[in-house]
Every structure is written in structure tokens, then in C-alpha cells.
Amino acid sequence: MHDNRWRKTLPLVAGAAALALTLGGCTSGGSSSGGDRPLRMWSGSMTPITNNFNPFAVDTATHMTFGAIYEPLFFFNQLSADPPVGMIGDSYEFNDDGTVLTITIKPDLKWSDGEDLTAADVAFSLGYGSNHDPDMVSAEPTDDTTIVVTYSSAKFTATSLILGSTWIIPEHIWADIDGYMTETNPDPIGSGPYTLKSFTDAAYTLEANELFRDGPPEIAEVQDIGIDSNQSSEDLLKTGKLDWVGQFIANPDGVTANGRISTMNQQQDPTVIMTCADTSMGCSGAQTDPAVRQALNVAIDRSAIGKKAFAGLAGESSPSFALLPRDEKWLGDPSLATSPQQADAGSAQEILEKAGYTKGSDGFYGKDGVAIELDLFSPDGWTDYNDAAKLISAQAADAGIRVNARTVSEAEYWTPISTGEFQLALYGLTQSLVADPFSNYDQYFATTASAKVGEEPTKGQNYARYTNPLVDAAVKQAGATQDEAIKKTAYATIQTEIARDLPYIPVVLNASQSFFNTADFTGWPSEGDMYAAPLPYLSTASAVILTHLRPVKK
Amino acid sequence: MKFWLRRITFYVVTLWAAISLNFLLPRLLPGDPAAIMLGKLRRANGGRPLSEETIAAITSILGAEKGSTLWDQYLSYWGRLLQGDLGVSSTRYPAPVGELIASALPWTVTLVGAATVISFVLGIVAGAWVGWFRGTWVDQLVPITTFLQSIPYFWLALVLVAVFSVQLGLLPIIGGYDVFEFPAGPEWTPAFIASAFVHALLPAATIVISSVGGWLLGMRNMMVQTMAEDYVLTAEAKGLTRSRIRNAYAARNASIPSLAGFGIALGFVVAGSIVTEQVFSYPGLGKLMIQSVQGLDYALMQGVFLVITLTVLAANFLIDLLYGFIDPRVRRDG
Numbered sequence: 001m002h003d004n005r006w007r008k009t010l011p012l013v014a015g016a017a018a019l020a021l022t023l024g025g026c027t028s029g030g031s032s033s034g035g036d037r038p039l040r041m042w043s044g045s046m047t048p049i050t051n052n053f054n055p056f057a058v059d060t061a062t063h064m065t066f067g068a069i070y071e072p073l074f075f076f077n078q079l080s081a082d083p084p085v086g087m088i089g090d091s092y093e094f095n096d097d098g099t100v101l102t103i104t105i106k107p108d109l110k111w112s113d114g115e116d117l118t119a120a121d122v123a124f125s126l127g128y129g130s131n132h133d134p135d136m137v138s139a140e141p142t143d144d145t146t147i148v149v150t151y152s153s154a155k156f157t158a159t160s161l162i163l164g165s166t167w168i169i170p171e172h173i174w175a176d177i178d179g180y181m182t183e184t185n186p187d188p189i190g191s192g193p194y195t196l197k198s199f200t201d202a203a204y205t206l207e208a209n210e211l212f213r214d215g216p217p218e219i220a221e222v223q224d225i226g227i228d229s230n231q232s233s234e235d236l237l238k239t240g241k242l243d244w245v246g247q248f249i250a251n252p253d254g255v256t257a258n259g260r261i262s263t264m265n266q267q268q269d270p271t272v273i274m275t276c277a278d279t280s281m282g283c284s285g286a287q288t289d290p291a292v293r294q295a296l297n298v299a300i301d302r303s304a305i306g307k308k309a310f311a312g313l314a315g316e317s318s319p320s321f322a323l324l325p326r327d328e329k330w331l332g333d334p335s336l337a338t339s340p341q342q343a344d345a346g347s348a349q350e351i352l353e354k355a356g357y358t359k360g361s362d363g364f365y366g367k368d369g370v371a372i373e374l375d376l377f378s379p380d381g382w383t384d385y386n387d388a389a390k391l392i393s394a395q396a397a398d399a400g401i402r403v404n405a406r407t408v409s410e411a412e413y414w415t416p417i418s419t420g421e422f423q424l425a426l427y428g429l430t431q432s433l434v435a436d437p438f439s440n441y442d443q444y445f446a447t448t449a450s451a452k453v454g455e456e457p458t459k460g461q462n463y464a465r466y467t468n469p470l471v472d473a474a475v476k477q478a479g480a481t482q483d484e485a486i487k488k489t490a491y492a493t494i495q496t497e498i499a500r501d502l503p504y505i506p507v508v509l510n511a512s513q514s515f516f517n518t519a520d521f522t523g524w525p526s527e528g529d530m531y532a533a534p535l536p537y538l539s540t541a542s543a544v545i546l547t548h549l550r551p552v553k554k
Numbered sequence: 555m556k557f558w559l560r561r562i563t564f565y566v567v568t569l570w571a572a573i574s575l576n577f578l579l580p581r582l583l584p585g586d587p588a589a590i591m592l593g594k595l596r597r598a599n600g601g602r603p604l605s606e607e608t609i610a611a612i613t614s615i616l617g618a619e620k621g622s623t624l625w626d627q628y629l630s631y632w633g634r635l636l637q638g639d640l641g642v643s644s645t646r647y648p649a650p651v652g653e654l655i656a657s658a659l660p661w662t663v664t665l666v667g668a669a670t671v672i673s674f675v676l677g678i679v680a681g682a683w684v685g686w687f688r689g690t691w692v693d694q695l696v697p698i699t700t701f702l703q704s705i706p707y708f709w710l711a712l713v714l715v716a717v718f719s720v721q722l723g724l725l726p727i728i729g730g731y732d733v734f735e736f737p738a739g740p741e742w743t744p745a746f747i748a749s750a751f752v753h754a755l756l757p758a759a760t761i762v763i764s765s766v767g768g769w770l771l772g773m774r775n776m777m778v779q780t781m782a783e784d785y786v787l788t789a790e791a792k793g794l795t796r797s798r799i800r801n802a803y804a805a806r807n808a809s810i811p812s813l814a815g816f817g818i819a820l821g822f823v824v825a826g827s828i829v830t831e832q833v834f835s836y837p838g839l840g841k842l843m844i845q846s847v848q849g850l851d852y853a854l855m856q857g858v859f860l861v862i863t864l865t866v867l868a869a870n871f872l873i874d875l876l877y878g879f880i881d882p883r884v885r886r887d888g
Contacts (some may be wrong), residue, residue, distance in 0.1 A: 036739075040734065044712075046835075046845070047729075047835050047837055047841070048646065048657065048658070050647070050656060052648070052649075057647065057648075059591065059647070060645075060646065060647040060648075079610075084874045113825060140682075151845075155572070182648050184648060198737055198738045198739070199655060199739075200733070200738065200739030200740075201739075201837065202730070202731075202733045202837060203733040203737060203834075204727055204737075215861075223733075223734070225733055226835065227728055227835050228728075228831075228832050228833075228835040228841065229832060230836070231712060231715075231833075232727055232728045232833070232834075232835055234716075235715060235716075235719060235727045235728055236719050236728065238720055239719070239720055239723060239727065241727070241734065262882060313853045391837070409848070410848055414589070414590050415589065415590075418589055455593075456589065461807060468688070551618045
């Protein structure tokens with residue numbers, strides 16, 4: 001049923017793109033037309049690319065392993081609030097208390113080696129390797145297309161994880177594989193639209209899967225290339241060698257000027273000043289006082305940071321940590337839609353003075369003779385973060401708060417973050433993939449997702465070491481229900497608490513720019529039809545886009 | 555005989571010290587590779603709890619062998635090394651370090667090796683020439699090449715790419731060969747070799763441009779010094795032709811110190827040219843090195859450093875031998 005939506009919109013998108021193309025006028029190129037050559041993309045791989053198509057190697061397997069070769073049951077479009085689109089799956093249903101999940105899959109599916117893909121494969125996949133949820137009691141195929149999964153606790157909130165990012169693997173191959181973490185799976189057999197044609201450590205090529213359920217995709221070959229610098233990829237785009245990349249380009253006009261390449265910029269995933277927030281968890285430093293965090297929150301000039309450090313491409317982030325406008329209906333208090341965009345040194349000083357801080361002779365605030373001195377670190381070479389940190393330091397100084405911006409190597413960056421031995425760090429939170437901010441609250445704000453300083457959180461990413469019983473109770477309440485009214489009340493509580501306590505001080509919403517060749521290929525997402533985010537490094541979304549694309553006949 | 559024994563003992567001790575340092579250095583760096591990989595995995599996994607087997611698998615392969623003493627780690631490091639096992643890369647998990655190095659080495663040796671030889675020959679020939687005609691307009695070559703040498707490496711590479719590849723479209727932008735033409739990888743055909751040659755031109759040019767000045771300056775100064783020697787004066791008095799004096803008497807002797815430098819430079823060829831390889835996505839060893847350091851990939855780091863250490867030592871050893879034969883004064887005791 002969801003598939004129909006694609007089919008209907010496809011000609012529309014294609015038409016719009018074709019029109020845009022005619023109006024824009026065709027250009028030079030020197031490259032051959034789309035029909036007779038592979039689509040060339042850069043999904044962020046650096047050379048040498050590792051010959052690894054193991055879907056359990058989420059960090060080191062090639063990008064196209066996910067989505068193009070192996071598929072999840074459903075596709076959750078992170079840009080829309082629409083229901084998920086069926087891939088292998090056809091429909092799913094939870095029982096009332098969220099412990100029994102019944103999944104039906106599409107009939108007559110095939111693996112790329114010709115074997116049947118049945119409910120038994122799905123049940124096998126859900127119980128195999130790192131897919132196995134400790135709360136899962138059983139996963140039983142009841143017939144060829146139905147699987148019943150039973151859990152010991154409510155799983156409403158894990159829906160997108162179970163259905164949207166569990167890669168379904170063939171039982172007849174993986175049943176014999178013991179070391180699922182060391183397997184490199186060089187001849188992957190999947191259900192997705194593409195199969196592996198050839199591999200080298202500089203690039204690898206996929207070809208259309210003849211047995212794909214909707215018929216082989218129209219783009220017969222896709223080549224994913226290893227590139228080590230953004231500049232090279234920008235140059236390759238300009239010279240017509242590359243068709244699709246997702247990367248930061250400060251001046252996109254230089255790339256799109258030739259009329260071949262179009263660009264889009266989606267804003268998501270907030271960049272924050274992460275604070276080690278709670279003394280009860282072992283944090284130390286002036287930032288453990290909420291007043292200092294609140295003062296810092298109003299002291300920084302977000303519009304200047306967005307313009308100068310993020311080249312004007314970033315969006316305004318919300319202290320509610322809901323992604324707006326996608327999550328509009330979950331925003332309890334409209335005043336929490338965006339963080340203050342201008343610096344207000346006066347309010348910052350007022351907050352500090354009310355909390356008992358006094359200004360020293362050097363112009364900086366302190367308490368009981370101890371001046372506030374905070375260390376804000378970011379990974380060396382992440383220039384947007386490094387610049388933002390410098391601006392924050394200067395803006396905080398204007399309000400009388402001493403913040404030292406410091407850069408460290410990437411290796412030195414991850415260690416204090418995972419152990420909690422830091423004061424302030426620039427950090428990027430990962431947005432929830434569905435139109436519901438639950439995973440943000442559960443992952444970053446709940447006490448269960450945290451750990452004492454010195455230990456690494458294992459069940460979440462609350463690296464701020466934030467703990468608040470009101471938030472914990474509300475997260476628990478929201479996770480155990482599908483009742484929207486109850487969820488909304490719970491979220492409102494969470495939002496009020498975290499916007500006041502500010503364990504993560506929102507800075508901007510990150511830009512994610514994509515560039516794609518509309519001269520040789522049509523069917524890309526457009527502002528009017530965001531059927532998937534056009535970023536080649538997003539696993540399922542990139543595969544969905546590949547199946548929508550068609551070569552332009554010239 | 556005593557001379558050779560002393561040299562060989564020296565090299566064995568140096569080798570041992572280098573390999574031991576190689577073991578120690580990464581362990582003195584901050585951060586734990588297993589923790590880094592687990593952190594990245596957790597993020598990539600959408601916050602799904604990692605299973606105990608996963609954590610165990612990663613810590614057993616990448617972990618800094620928690621609980622065991624440094625001495626035990628050192629012994630097992632030697633044990634694996636002697637079996638030719640360089641371990642598993644964490645940034646390119648689970649690729650064996652040996653394989654990564656083996657596929658990167660030929661590219662680096664060919665590119666940087668050829669560039670070093672070209673730069674040396676160019677520098678020596680031009681240096682001899684500039685030295686011979688000192689005081690004329692050719693002296694301008696010295697500040698020009700010195701200036702080229704002072705240009706930041708990556709900037710030079712970016713400018714060359716912008717001009718020759720993007721603007722003029724003459725030369726490729728990335729890679730060791732055309733990945734679009736040869737999607738199945740390297741093959742022994744004339745077309746492939748031509749492609750590899752064309753892809754090496756710009757990276758080689760950056761290396762040559764930025765290093766030729768050093769050779770030129772050294773050679774020129776030695777040339778000027780040699781020309782004041784008595785035997786050059788004698789040669790002139792004998793009425794030999796100018797070109798014979800220049801080539802056989804002055805340039806030949808002036809180039810000896812440069813030859814020693816050349817031997818050392820050749821030893822460092824294997825270390826690659828980090829910046830060049832990074833800018834051009836060239837599949838060489840220098841890039842593996844920078845990636846391993848950034849990703850705190852102990853095994854890869856050690857593997858790369860080991861290869862570099864071995865080649866530098868080998869190159870020095872060969873030069874030592876060569877000098878021993880050429881110049882008897884070197885062999886004399888004490």
C-alpha cells in the first residue's frame with residue numbers, strides 16, 4: 001500500500017525535474033549521458049575501502065551493504081511524519097501492551113541467489129547476533145508471510161529500531177556463520193535492489209538485482225567511490241565525474257552553476273554544548289550549577305555562530321529537542337520552539353548575580369572567591385566546531401563568563417566524553433529517526449542511559465550525566481503507551497525540565513547538504529516531495545532513492 | 555672484519571630499539587582503541603545495546619590486553635611479529651594490517667620513489683650547472699626553487715588540481731588509476747599502466763616541485779667549493795676541455811655528499827608523502843599512517859612504522875656498506 005504512494009509521485013517528480021532541466025538548459029559536460037554509464041556516488045568512504053559486506057559491522061562495512069544489498073522490513077522517512085513504507089514488510093501490529101509484535105511480509109520474495117525469502121528468514125534475523133534483543137522471548141514464523149515476536153516488556157518505542165534498522169539476512173547462509181562480528185561476507189546475498197558486481201579498495205560497483213521484488217531498478221549500475229577529501233569530491237562534481245554526494249560545501253553555487261547538479265539542505269541533528277551536568281553523577285566544575293548553564297545559554301549569539309562558523313547553512317535548534325516542524329504536534333510549550341538567537345549579556349549577568357555570583361576585578365564572574373573557568377573542547381580539524389567554540393568563548397567573555405576553547409585530537413575527544421571527565425564539549429546529538437522525539441529523551445536525558453563519571457554509559461548516550469527523576473518518570477510513562485494524549489503530557493514535562501536545566505545547551509541544527517546530478521538522472525526527491533532524504537550515506541534512504549531514479553534518455 | 559662486525563651489531567641493536575619503541579609509543583598515546591570503536595558502533599547502531607559477544611569480540615581483538623602487564627604484552631608483541639602477524643586494523647576492521655600495507659606499498663614506492671629520483675637528478679644537474687655559471691643570471695634559479703620549496707605542500711597540490719584538473723580538465727583529480735574506467739581494479743594492460751602514469755603526474759609534480767630546491771642549493775654550493783680545489787686548477791692547467799673539467803672533475807666530486815643524502819631520502823620513500831597522498835586520495839602508505847594515528851589504530855600504526863623503520867635502516871646499511879667500499883678512510887678503526 002505504501003508502495004503505491006511512490007508509484008504515484010514518481011512521474012510527478014520526474015516531470016518536474018525534466019521541466020527544470022529543459023528550462024535550465026543542458027550543458028557541456030564532456031561526460032556521457034546517464035543511460036549507458038553507472039551512477040557514481042560518494043557515500044563518504046575513504047580509501048582503502050574495506051572489503052566488508054557484513055551488515056553487523058555497522059561501523060566498517062561498505063555503505064551500500066545497508067539498504068542497497070540488505071534491507072530492513074520498513075523504511076522510516078526521517079523527514080516526514082508519514083507512516084513507514086513497507087520494504088520486505090507489508091504490515092505490522094502491536095498488541096495492547098506492546099509485548100507481542102505481529103509482522104506480515106510481502107509474498108513471493110526472493111534472495112538474490114534465487115532462494116525464497118520467507119517469514120522464517122525474518123524470524124531468524126531478529127534472533128541472530130547483535131539483532132537479538134535481550135527482552136525478546138521468541139520470534140516464530142506462523143506461516144510463510146507472518147512472524148509473531150514476543151517480548152518481555154513493552155516495545156512501542158523500539159519500533160523503528162526493530163522494523164527500520166534490523167537488516168534481514170538469509171537463514172540458509174547465516175545459519176552456518178558463527179563469528180558474525182569477524183565475518184567479512186565478500187559475496188553478499190541480500191534482498192535489496194542491488195547486488196555486488198565488483199570490488200576494489202578504491203571503488204566498488206553494484207548492479208541491478210534481477211530478482212528484486214519490484215523488478216530490477218532502472219539504474220543498472222551504481223559505483224561508490226572512496227575519496228579522502230571534501231575538496232576532491234567537490235572538484236569531481238564540478239568536472240562531471242560524480243553524480244551524488246552529501247557533504248558540506250560552503251559555496252554551493254560554484255557546484256550548481258553548470259546546471260547539472262542540484263542541491264538540497266536539510267537541517268537536523270542539533271549541535272550542542274554538552275555539559276557534564278550533575279555532581280551526583282560525579283561531575284565537577286562550575287557548569288554543574290544550572291545557573292551557569294542558563295547564563296551561558298543566553299550569553300551566546302546563535303545567529304552569529306550560525307553565520308560565521310556554519311556558513312549560514314545551519315538551522316535554529318529547539319531547547320525542546322523536538323525536530324521542528326516535523327515534530328510540531330509533540331511540542332508542549334510554543335515558547336520552547338527555538339533557543340534565543342541573539343546574545344543577551346545583561347540577562348546572563350542577572351542570572352549569575354541572582355545565583356550569588358559576583359564580578360571580579362578582571363570582569364569575570366565567580367563565587368566565594370573562585371572564578372568560573374570552563375574548558376570547552378572540540379575535535380581538532382572539525383573546523384565548524386572549532387570556529388563555533390572560539391565564538392562561544394568570546395561571547396561568553398562579553399557576559400563575564402570565562403570559557404576556554406580548546407581543540408584536541410579525535411582520539412582524545414572520545415575518551416573524556418565516554419568517561420565523563422570533561423566540563424563542556426561541542427557535540428552533535430543524533431536526531432530521532434521518526435517523527436517523535438522519544439528516542440532523544442530516552443537516549444540523552446534518562447538516568448538509565450547514563451553512567452557515573454569514570455564509567456561509560458552502556459544503555460544509551462546520556463554523556464551529559466544528567467539525572468532528573470521527573471524526566472525519568474515521564475520517559476518511562478511515554479515509552480509504555482501508544483496513547484497520544486498521555487505521551488504529550490509526558491513530553492511537556494520533559495521539555496520544561498530539560499529546557500530549564502540545559503544539560504545540553506542547543507547551538508544550531510546541523511546542515512546536511514546533498515548534491516545530485518539532475519541532468520543525467522531524474523526522480524530525485526524535491527522540496528515538494530521529500531520521499532527520502534537525498535543523502536548518499538543514509539542507509540535505507542539512499543537505496544529508496546536509487547530505486548526511484550531513472551536515466552535521462554538523450 | 556672487525557669493522558663489519560661492529561656495523562652489524564650496531565644495526566641489530568638499533569633494530570631492536572626501534573621495534574621496542576614502536577611497541578611503546580602507541581601505548582603512551584591517550585585513548586583506548588576498543589573504547590573508541592565501541593563508542594562509534596553504539597552511535598552507528600542507533601543506540602541499540604551492544605551484545606556481550608560483540609563487546610568481547612572487539613576488546614579481544616583491539617583491546618590493550620587489559621589486566622596483562624606491559625611486559626607480557628611486549629613478549630606477545632614480539633611473538634606475533636616473528637610469525638609475521640601484524641594484527642587487525644580497527645579503523646579498517648577486520649582487515650589484516652599486513653594486507654593493507656602490502657596493497658599500499660607498491661603505489662607509494664613507485665610514486666614517491668620516482669618523484670625522489672626525478673627531483674634528485676634534476677636538482678643535481680641543475681645545481682652543477684648553476685654552480686658552474688655562478689655570478690650570471692642562472693643564479694636566479696636558487697631563490698626561485700627555494701621559494702617553491704617554501705610553498706605549503708597541500709596548497710601547492712590544491713592549486714595544481716584547480717588549474718590542471720578542474721579548469722583545464724587535462725589531468726585526473728583523485729586515485730592511483732581511473733576508478734571509472736577500471737571498476738574491477740588494477741590489471742596488467744597498457745591502458746591501465748597509462749592510466750596509472752597519468753594519475754601519478756600531479757602528485758609526483760608536487761613532490762618534485764617542493765623538493766628540487768634543496769638538492770639544487772646543496773649541489774650548487776658544493777660545486778662552487780669544489781671548483782676552488784687544487785685538482786680543478788691542475789685540470790685547467792693541463793688544458794682539458796671546459797666540459798670535461800665540469801663533468802669529470804668538479805661535478806663528480808661535488809655530488810658525493812648529495813649521494814649520501816639521496817640514500818637517506820630513498821629510505822624515507824616508504825614513509826610516503828602524507829599530504830600528497832591525502833589530497834589526491836592516492837592509495838599509499840603515508841595515508842594509512844595518518845589514518846591510523848587519527849583513528850588510534852595501534853596495530854596499523856605499528857605495522858606502518860615497522861615497515862618504515864626497516865626500510866630506513868636497510869637504506870642506511872646499504873649506504874654504510876657502499877661507503878666502506880668506496881672510501882677506505884671510513885673503515886679505519888677509531
